[in-house]
Amino acid sequence: GAVVSQHPSWVICKSGTSVKIECRSLDFQATTMFWYRQFPKQSLMLMATSNEGSKATYEQGVEKDKFLINHASLTLSTLTVTSAHPEDSSFYICSATQDSSGNTIYFGEGSWLTVV
Amino acid sequence: GQNIDQPTEMTATEGAIVQINCTYQTSGFNGLFWYQQHAGEAPTFLSYNVLDGLEEKGRFSSFLSRSKGYSYLLLKELQMKDSASYLCAVRAAGNKLTFGGGTRVLVKP
Numbered sequence: 001g002a003v004v005s006q007h008p009s010w011v012i013c014k015s016g017t018s019v020k021i022e023c024r025s026l027d028f029q030a031t032t033m034f035w036y037r038q039f040p041k042q043s044l045m046l047m048a049t050s051n052e053g054s055k056a057t058y059e060q061g062v063e064k065d066k067f068l069i070n071h072a073s074l075t076l077s078t079l080t081v082t083s084a085h086p087e088d089s090s091f092y093i094c095s096a097t098q099d100s101s102g103n104t105i106y107f108g109e110g111s112w113l114t115v116v
Numbered sequence: 117g118q119n120i121d122q123p124t125e126m127t128a129t130e131g132a133i134v135q136i137n138c139t140y141q142t143s144g145f146n147g148l149f150w151y152q153q154h155a156g157e158a159p160t161f162l163s164y165n166v167l168d169g170l171e172e173k174g175r176f177s178s179f180l181s182r183s184k185g186y187s188y189l190l191l192k193e194l195q196m197k198d199s200a201s202y203l204c205a206v207r208a209a210g211n212k213l214t215f216g217g218g219t220r221v222l223v224k225p
Binding site for chain 1: 149156158217
């Protein structure tokens, strides 16, 4: 079946550096992908909607200059955490819908980011 | 705004039935999803309701009442592997999902 893949699964970076997380739809095209963040024992919080060929739409309170989203193709969206700080350490998950109805939503495996 | 409430934790015995309630108040409604999430892993899809009524899928069933802003997920014949968090999510416009806080279910022998 359709699969959404994220890379890397785990990443540790130094404070002040940037880290890029990729989200790929492996066997379908996704014009829209979503990026979520999840802190331990909390639920998923939507960060932004990634639109192929246009600017991402950010949720209130999410800094667009800190969390750069690029959706350059129909199968790839990237999230770059710039100037990372320890409080950015979290589980980042992307999702994509396979069809126009949006009823089939697949999540990536998630990426654990630890900023030291 | 969006407000989705579900209990924080539930404990049940192996073989039993557990019902996880979810109430929502959202600006717009275009379907309600239930996901299972094991610790450290991504959510996996369980069910989708957009019309009132009960959807049954094996040991899992989900119910929706749009007029009451209410849904529940029913887990039957509980197994130890069902210990996980269960997330209720409402879709408004544009395929955006808003998640509830999740319900951690602990299945005991």
